[in-house]
Amino acid sequence: MIKLGSKIHDLGKALMTPISVIAAAGIFLGLAAALQNPAVTGEAFAEIKSLQLVIGFIRQVSGALFANLPLFFAVATAMGLANAEKATAAFSAVIGFVGLHVGVNYSLLAQNITPDTISVAHLTAQGMSQSEAMIYAAEFTQTLGIFTYNMSVLGGVLVGLITMWLHNRFYTITLPTAIAFFGGRRFVPIITVLVLPIVGVLMSLVWPTIAEGIQWVGELIGRTGEIGTFIYATSERLLIPTGLHHIINETVRFTPIGGVTTVDNQSIVGALNIFNASLANPGAITDTVTQQATRFLAQGKIPVMMFGLPAAALAMYHCARPEHKGRVKALMLAGALASFTTGITEPLEFCFIFVSPVLYVLHAVLTGVSFVLMQMFHVMIGNVQGGAIDFLIFGVLGGAKTHWWYPLILGIIYAPIYYFSFRWVILRMQIKTPGREDENDAEERAKPAEGNQKTKEIILGLGGEGNISQVDCCFTRLRVKVKDMSQVQDDKLLKTGAMGVKRVTDNDVHVIYGPQVEQVANLVKAELSGIS
DSSP: OHHHHHHHHHHHHHHHHHHHHHHHHHHHHHHHHHHTOHHHHOHHHHTOHHHHHHHHHHHHHHHHHHHTHHHHHHHHHHHHHOSSOHHHHHHHHHHHHHHHHHHHHHHHHHTTOOTTTTSHHHHHHTTOOHHHHHHHHTTEEEETTEEEEOOHHHHHHHHHHHHHHHHHHHTTOOOOGGGGGGOGGGHHHHHHHHHHHHHHHHHHHHHHHHHHHHHHHHHHHHHHTHHHHHHHHHHHHHTGGGTTHHHHHHHHHHSGGGOEEEETTEEEESHHHHHHHHHHSTTTSOHHHHHHHHTTSGGGTHIIIIIIHHHHHHHHHHHSOGGGHHHHHHHHHHHHHHHHHHOOOHHHHTTTTTTOHHHHHHHHHHHHHHHHHHHHTTOOOOSSOOSHHHIIIIIITTOGGGOTHHHHHHHHHHHHHHHHHHHHHHHHTTOOOTTOSOHHHHHHHHSOOOHHHHHHHHHHHTTOGGGEEEEEEOSSEEEEEESOGGGOOHHHHHHTTOSEEEEOSSSEEEEEOOTTHHHHHHHHHHHHHTOO
């Protein structure tokens, strides 16, 4: 059970690689859509052919990334979960992805299910209603030119998981001398190309049932309306300390639970996919459908991340002891700027969620309420982060139809709510937010180590080189696998500038450093490998 929990955390970490790429691609797509909108740039700009050709090129590149997300998820999953020889795992995942869909395609053709027989025209001619025909046809798609079931990123993650298992099981295999050349890592793509097509055939038999189950969950969330939105948003914040919020996010962003629609006879599944398809194909998706998708996206985060959490940071600064205000000011300012501009909130959230369950739950509930209100006001702002960048590009530049002023109005209301509620709880309940710790703890954190010494202190805090099995990171967390969790010393790690330490399993520990965590991870890896 512990090993399963560790693998789930590893999966969440692996999924962040394609997410980070498409988040950036989404920004480019949003800018391109705004620049090609005469209502934003004017008719004269829209008629400059050379510029419009460049902008169109950007949209094509961004659109291609979104169209191939399942493949990216397959590669990222296999590569992220492989024990070693990750390049071989990634290569095998590509082979496995093609093999799976070839297997599905072969099974469909054997059942006389072809692009012609599932076309809306053919189905309506057989007596099916127009709406029923469109829903049925949406279950299929062309993936890398292969006619197959539309399994979206779930198919990609499945391929990645199976490939990972095959890779970890066989990459060290030794074969008889006559065929020894095909042993070891060379055996992985071979076994993958044998297994995944068979899995594809089996998936073609069970996928309709799985799809019905997912569709039922999606319809349930749709029927519950604002309640479903509140449950999603509140749960997502409550899962932040565990790192499992990535899983629930990807579920609504890339599966039918987040919505289903059709563009040019191709089904689009998932809230983020629908929003990006609306940018890439203006007018092809109605605003009503897009709004139903964006209720799971950035719009609900904007009032919290641009206004609420920065106000909470100000409250924590004002509540700090006078002698510690200088240190706390730097910490709060960095966290508030990250939250306001990019929507990266963990540096601030980890300043209070472990020391005050009251503030933690209050923050989660206020986030849920924000999502619900944005849905009620028919706001239509997508992407994944929720900071000022998303607000400007997908809100203001998106025009009046996005109703971008509602997040702004709610944010202005949320700022004093967060400030006064945080200040009251901190002072009333004597919460040990930064600058209010015990004197010994405060002295230890006052002057964090710097440079190479900081890297060495991090390694010592993790129990030393011999206790560290693997080092990686996501947006804000240093993710480390250790052999003995009892050797991890929180006080040493906090002295290095960490905002918090979270033990997620018996062998997985997350140390929160904020947006600069990539540099921290690289320095730690270099120190461990003797490069520094």
